[in-house]
Amino acid sequence: xxxxxxxxxxxxxxxxxxxxxGLFRQTHSFIHAVDGIDLKIQAGRTLGLVGExxxxxxxxxxxxxxxxDPTEGSIYVTDPELGQTVDLAGxxxxxxxxxxRRVQMIFQDPYESLNPxxxxxxxxxxxxxxxxxxxxxxxxxxxxxxxQLVGLSPPSSFLFRFPHELSGGQRQRVAIARALVIEPVxxxxxxxxxxxxVSIRTGVMELMMDLADRFGVSYLYITHDxxxxxxxxxxxxxxxxGKIVERxxxxxxxxxxxxxxxxxLISAVPVPxxxxxxxxIEIEGGxxxxxxxxxxxxxxDRCPLxxxxxxxxxxxxxxxxxxxxxxxxx
Numbered sequence: 001x002x003x004x005x006x007x008x009x010x011x012x013x014x015x016x017x018x019x020x021x022g023l024f025r026q027t028h029s030f031i032h033a034v035d036g037i038d039l040k041i042q043a044g045r046t047l048g049l050v051g052e053x054x055x056x057x058x059x060x061x062x063x064x065x066x067x068x069d070p071t072e073g074s075i076y077v078t079d080p081e082l083g084q085t086v087d088l089a090g091x092x093x094x095x096x097x098x099x100x101r102r103v104q105m106i107f108q109d110p111y112e113s114l115n116p117x118x119x120x121x122x123x124x125x126x127x128x129x130x131x132x133x134x135x136x137x138x139x140x141x142x143x144x145x146x147x148q149l150v151g152l153s154p155p156s157s158f159l160f161r162f163p164h165e166l167s168g169g170q171r172q173r174v175a176i177a178r179a180l181v182i183e184p185v186x187x188x189x190x191x192x193x194x195x196x197x198v199s200i201r202t203g204v205m206e207l208m209m210d211l212a213d214r215f216g217v218s219y220l221y222i223t224h225d226x227x228x229x230x231x232x233x234x235x236x237x238x239x240x241x242g243k244i245v246e247r248x249x250x251x252x253x254x255x256x257x258x259x260x261x262x263x264x265l266i267s268a269v270p271v272p273x274x275x276x277x278x279x280x281i282e283i284e285g286g287x288x289x290x291x292x293x294x295x296x297x298x299x300x301d302r303c304p305l306x307x308x309x310x311x312x313x314x315x316x317x318x319x320x321x322x323x324x325x326x327x328x329x330x
Contacts, residue, residue, distance in 0.1 A: 005078060005085075007218050008064070008186055010039040013073035013089075015059055019291060032290045033059040035242035036073070038318065041186070043080065046212065046219040048233030048250070050226060050265065052287055056242040057222045058108075061188040064088075064220060065105045066096060077102060080185060080216075101131055104179040105188040109195050110171035114163040120147070120174055121159040127182040146177045149214070150207060169200040176208065180215060188220045193228065205232055226269050230254060238262045241290050241298040244318060248325040258327040260305050297328075 014036050019029040034056045041047045049057050062068040064075055066088055075088040079102055091099055104127075107113035114123055124143045128134055134142065140159075147155040150173040163171055172192060179187050189208070193201040209232065212219060221232050229236050230250055237247040238261065246259040257263045264283045283302045290298075295314045300306055309330055318326040 006040040006076075007043040007078050007080075008039070008041040008220075009074075009076040010037060010064070011074045011076070013037050013039075013060070013063060013075065014071045015056075015063055015068060016071045029292050032242045032293055034063060034070075035290075035293075037239075037242070037244045039237060039244070039247075041218050041220060043078075043185075043218055044212075044216060045235065046221050046233045048229035048236040049220060049222045049239055050224060050229050050236060051239035053224065054287060054290075055239045056290075057224075057239055058190055060239070061105065061190050061220060061222050064186075065103045065188050066091070066100075067105070077186060097130075101127075101182050102184050103186045103188075104182065104184040106172075106175050106179045106190065106192045108191040110168055110175050111163075111195070113175055114171055116163050119160045119162055120152075120166075123163075123174060124177045124181050127178065131182060133182070142181060143177070146181050147174075149211065150174075150177045151203075152177075168196050169204060172196060172204060173207070176204075176211070180211060180217070183215065184217065186218050186220070188222070190222045191224070194223070194225070201228075208232070226254065226265060238265065241288065241293065243298050243315065243328065244326075245299065245329070246325075246327045247318065248323075252323065252325055256325070258321060258325065259299075259329050260303050261299050297330075 013034055015034040016030040016032055019031060037060065039047065049060060051057055059068065063070050070089050073089060076085050077088050078085045086099060088099065088103070121143055124146065125139045128139045128142065144155040144159065147153070147158055152158045152170060152173055166174065193204050196204060205228070211217065221229065223229050233250055235247065236250050236253050237244050238259065240261050246253065246257070246262045253262065254266060257266055282304055285302050288301065297310050297315045300310050303310065307330065316328045316330050318328045320326050
């Protein structure tokens with residue numbers, strides 16, 4: 001792999017869901033959940049994907065690990081061990097199963113993502129069984145070591161517990177162990193701390209950062225919380241109605257937002273200072289349904305800075321405004 005080559009590169013990724021379908025009905029309308037996005041994630045770095053609920057963040061994450069098949073586009077993932085780049089969007093059958101060792105996902109809800117009938121050992125060891133890695137004794141050793149690393153110690157007291165015997169934080173640590181046991185190079189994290197108590201969120205985030213350094217893992221960290229994104233991510237991409245509208249290094253984006261939607265998101269972040277006064281960015285209406293949207297900017301109807309050009313021309317592409325700060329705005 002070249003020194004500056006991205007570990008993950010997404011080109012023109014789209015996912016359309018039919019609104020109506022049936023045996024004798026032809027589908028005419030589609031939900032544009034993800035609509036032609038481009039992303040790059042460097043090895044050893046974390047990219048935060050932020051935006052309102054319903055903007056397509058989770059769908060993007062599921063596409064990147066092939067839990068959903070893309071309608072169009074490419075997902076290039078480089079395997080550092082083999083030095084080969086593979087288009088994950090085009091893999092099927094055994095090839096897809098084999099490459100799943102390199103990409104994993106941590107889900108949002110630890111109460112729903114763990115099978116209640118499986119013990120902790122069965123849950124964490126399942127990727128090893130599916131990929132036929134190691135003997136039973138080797139799997140037991142690897143699972144025990146990983147439980148120790150994620151803070152479930154002594155492992156012997158957790159191996160044969162069921163999910164209902166664990167707290168929310170412990171369940172999410174099991175989910176993290178399950179994602180990392182197969183030693184992936186890329187992990188999609190879908191708001192992994194949003195369902196946890198505030199008191200334990202920081203501990204889980206610090207754990208994930210430590211494990212990323214230890215295992216050399218890159219994250220796509222999906223969140224609606226800019227404070228979490230600032231803590232976890234070196235770079236942030238802002239998503240609105242299936243489109244990436246801005247992308248930059250974390251501190252650059254937060255200190256110098258260029259897109260009016262990004263400015264509105266930042267203005268909504270509470271500041272723990274009763275004397276601090278800040279001018280709110282007024283945006284109109286609510287988020288529209290992404291059903292057969294027009295070619296113009298998706299933010300046009302809500303944008304306080306819109307001009308006639310915004311309504312007459314196709315949506316602007318992401319353009320580098322300097323220093324790797326990309327924005328899709330006239």
